[in-house]
Amino acid sequence: MTKLPKEDLDFEGSKTRMEVAYGAGDGDEDAKAIVAKSEAHVGTLFEQSYRPWDGELGPRWTRNYAIFRHHVYGLFRGTGHRHYHPMVRLSIFVILLYSLLPVLMLFLASLSSDGFLNDTFSRLWGINRYNLWGQVLGYFPRNLCCWPMLTALVVGGMISDDRRFGTSAIYFSRPVTRTDYTVMKYISVAVVLGFVIVLSYFVYYTSAIVFNGEGWAYLVDTLPMFLGGLIAGILVVITYTSIGLALSSISQSRFFAAIAFLAVIYGTKLLALLVDSQFDTSILYVLSPYDSLAHIGQWLLGIDPNYDHPLAFSIVSMLLYNAASVALLTFRVGSLEVTRE
Amino acid sequence: MDPATGIEPVITSRNLRKMYGPHLALDDINLDSPPGAIGILGPNGAGKSTLFKCLLGLITTTSGEGTVLGYDIRTEGEKIRSRIGYMPEYDALDPGLSGVDQVRYSGELLGMNPAHATRRAHEVLQYVGLKEQRYRKIETYSTGMKQAAKLACALVHDPDVLICDEPTNGLDQRARDFMLQTLKNTVTEGNRTVLMSSHVMDDVQAVCDRIVMIHKGKIVVQRRIDDLASQVEREIEISVWGGASRMQEELESRGLVVRRMGRVLRVIRVDESTTSEIINAAVSAQVQVRQMQEYDPDLEDIFLLIMDKLGAEVKRTSDLMTEAHTGGDETA
Numbered sequence: 001m002t003k004l005p006k007e008d009l010d011f012e013g014s015k016t017r018m019e020v021a022y023g024a025g026d027g028d029e030d031a032k033a034i035v036a037k038s039e040a041h042v043g044t045l046f047e048q049s050y051r052p053w054d055g056e057l058g059p060r061w062t063r064n065y066a067i068f069r070h071h072v073y074g075l076f077r078g079t080g081h082r083h084y085h086p087m088v089r090l091s092i093f094v095i096l097l098y099s100l101l102p103v104l105m106l107f108l109a110s111l112s113s114d115g116f117l118n119d120t121f122s123r124l125w126g127i128n129r130y131n132l133w134g135q136v137l138g139y140f141p142r143n144l145c146c147w148p149m150l151t152a153l154v155v156g157g158m159i160s161d162d163r164r165f166g167t168s169a170i171y172f173s174r175p176v177t178r179t180d181y182t183v184m185k186y187i188s189v190a191v192v193l194g195f196v197i198v199l200s201y202f203v204y205y206t207s208a209i210v211f212n213g214e215g216w217a218y219l220v221d222t223l224p225m226f227l228g229g230l231i232a233g234i235l236v237v238i239t240y241t242s243i244g245l246a247l248s249s250i251s252q253s254r255f256f257a258a259i260a261f262l263a264v265i266y267g268t269k270l271l272a273l274l275v276d277s278q279f280d281t282s283i284l285y286v287l288s289p290y291d292s293l294a295h296i297g298q299w300l301l302g303i304d305p306n307y308d309h310p311l312a313f314s315i316v317s318m319l320l321y322n323a324a325s326v327a328l329l330t331f332r333v334g335s336l337e338v339t340r341e
Numbered sequence: 342m343d344p345a346t347g348i349e350p351v352i353t354s355r356n357l358r359k360m361y362g363p364h365l366a367l368d369d370i371n372l373d374s375p376p377g378a379i380g381i382l383g384p385n386g387a388g389k390s391t392l393f394k395c396l397l398g399l400i401t402t403t404s405g406e407g408t409v410l411g412y413d414i415r416t417e418g419e420k421i422r423s424r425i426g427y428m429p430e431y432d433a434l435d436p437g438l439s440g441v442d443q444v445r446y447s448g449e450l451l452g453m454n455p456a457h458a459t460r461r462a463h464e465v466l467q468y469v470g471l472k473e474q475r476y477r478k479i480e481t482y483s484t485g486m487k488q489a490a491k492l493a494c495a496l497v498h499d500p501d502v503l504i505c506d507e508p509t510n511g512l513d514q515r516a517r518d519f520m521l522q523t524l525k526n527t528v529t530e531g532n533r534t535v536l537m538s539s540h541v542m543d544d545v546q547a548v549c550d551r552i553v554m555i556h557k558g559k560i561v562v563q564r565r566i567d568d569l570a571s572q573v574e575r576e577i578e579i580s581v582w583g584g585a586s587r588m589q590e591e592l593e594s595r596g597l598v599v600r601r602m603g604r605v606l607r608v609i610r611v612d613e614s615t616t617s618e619i620i621n622a623a624v625s626a627q628v629q630v631r632q633m634q635e636y637d638p639d640l641e642d643i644f645l646l647i648m649d650k651l652g653a654e655v656k657r658t659s660d661l662m663t664e665a666h667t668g669g670d671e672t673a
Contacts, residue, residue: 048468048470048522048523048526049468049526049530050468050526050527050530050531050533051464051468052499052531053457053461053464053498053499054499055453055457055461055498057423057451057452057453057498058452058453058454059452060452062449062452062454063449063450063451063452066446066449066450066455067450069449070446070449079439079442080442080445081442081446082435082437082438083435083437083438161435165432165433165434165435165436166429166431166432166433166434167433167434167435168433169427169429169433170433170434170446170447170450170494171450172399173397173399173422173425173427173429174422174423174447174450174451175418175419175420175422175423175451175452176450177419338394338397338399338427338429
């Protein structure tokens with residue numbers, strides 16, 4: 001270490017030579033540093049005081065509506081409600097747009113004065129039994145890919161998250177019954193699925209009337225078909241919600257619930273398809289929830305079925321899937337604990 | 342109403358019994374709990390959680406009856422849960438929500454309208470010391486913050502009774518002190534009743550003035566802590582150097598009852614002569630007595646004494662704790 005010469009450190013009237021040299025005449029030599037004094041008292045971080053609340057608690061429907069709002073608003077708002085991953089929200093938005101694609105095609109067709117183009121567009125996307133059935137159940141990419149994907153994304157953590165994070169205690173230690181909890185979760189999922197599946201179907205049908213300038217006679221002619229398709233769409237929503245929520249209730253993993261749902265839909269479909277192609281029998285399609293619904297949908301819309309087995313088999317299959325799923329869901333929700341599991 | 346004090350009990354039960362199949366979880370529970378802070382004590386599996394579930398009206402009792410705030414636990418569970426705040430033992434928070442959203446949602450689930458629930462969420466988060474962290478996601482919270490957030494969820498509707506299941510689980514000393522202080526404030530300043538279960542006797546003693554001790558589904562003690570402490574035999578605590586075992590043998594040979602904890606011996610005080618007996622024993626055993634004082638029994642001693650009398654093999658209350666209680670710290 002370099003040592004300063006002794007004389008440089010010598011003080012002259014409380015000043016070093018260095019200070020005398022640099023501070024001469026500018027007043028710096030009299031400068032004083034003001035140091036915070038130790039008697040500045042250590043403040044209280046915050047004052048803890050209990051504040052009572054004398055508001056009134058709302059009735060049962062307000063509690064139930066809170067559950068519904070929490071799960072549905074989360075899709076539209078980034079914060080404040082159930083958190084959906086941005087990719088999940090984006091995927092659902094893309095599926096919604098895709099389900100509305102025929103509306104765009106109908107619009108383009110209505111703009112065209114070319115007879116051939118107009119005919120082609122109307123045949124492919126115009127209102128008829130096949131296209132209405134196709135909108136909710138028939139066309140591969142949308143109905144065998146988008147709807148199951150949509151359901152898997154929505155139901156993924158719907159109940160499994162409560163099991164995983166212990167948030168079931170938040171519900172059941174409050175005046176929320178297990179029935180309310182199950183019903184509101186069910187309605188939340190069904191509304192989201194319905195918003196995409198049923199609403200897009202409704203928009204498709206009404207936009208065709210608007211774009212083509214159809215009148216009351218057309219409406220009366222096609223309304224039964226529309227209602228048939230609407231019922232088919234509602235059945236899709238109910239069945240997928242039941243199966244999806246049942247699978248969500250048996251695990252603690254979002255991924256399991258989602259992938260298990262896709263496995264049920266695709267696995268049964270694939271198995272039945274393989275058996276059909278090898279042995280030329282459609283009976284195994286009763287195992288497939290999608291095919292049971294498609295079969296019922298064909299009947300509701302009055303088009304020739306693709307299946308050899310009786311319609312009753314498909315109806316029973318759909319009812320059994322729903323009943324078994326709801327029973328499993330109810331049982332599993334019944335086992336959710338408030339204290340430690 | 343208690344005829345002696347004139348105070349209406351908050352929780353009552355008569356011959357309450359709960360069976361899970363052949364297993365008897367609660368047996369003849371007779372409770373009369375006045376307002377205030379009550380510690381629920383007992384080894385693991387004693388029936389504390391089952392009792393809480395019964396009081397919340399979540400499970401049907403096999404027989405007997407009970408009331409909470411005047412509501413029947415068998416038929417008015419929803420009304421009870423509207424006026425009770427329950428802080429569960431384990432994490433019961435959505436990690437994807439911010440603190441304020443979680444507490445607001447807890448309020449909405451009770452029937453509070455969103456505006457009231459939001460305003461109240463800010464108030465209670467400030468009360469539990471999470472004012473600065475309220476907009477952070479719960480997944481970023483420490484264990485202490487999560488415990489505080491759970492407490493805020495339980496307090497959001499200003500409940501008459503607050504039930505806390507192991508509120509200091511996994512907390513460090515500072516967070517634990519704050520949690521206990523908050524619970525105490527809720528009782529003294531908020532004038533609320535707190536039911537608190539814990540294996541940490543110091544925590545219960547810090548907050549509660551009464552205890553209910555459960556063992557194998559039965560209530561074995563239901564008293565004020567002060568009353569219990571006055572009933573425990575007085576001891577003299579001595580700290581010895583150079584032959585604690587010899588000293589113990591010497592004391593026992595003189596007919597004194599001794600508890601030994603390393604170099605510290607506690608001798609039951611028989612009468613005035615016990616002190617001189619101890620000094621004489623030290624002379625005979627040739628050990629140094631470095632400290633000698635009257636020992637005031639704490640809740641830990643009372644608990645162990647009662648457990649010992651019941652034949653439960655509990656050497657210390659830390660034996661009752663799992664990793665969840667200590668936050669993985671075995672020395673806690």
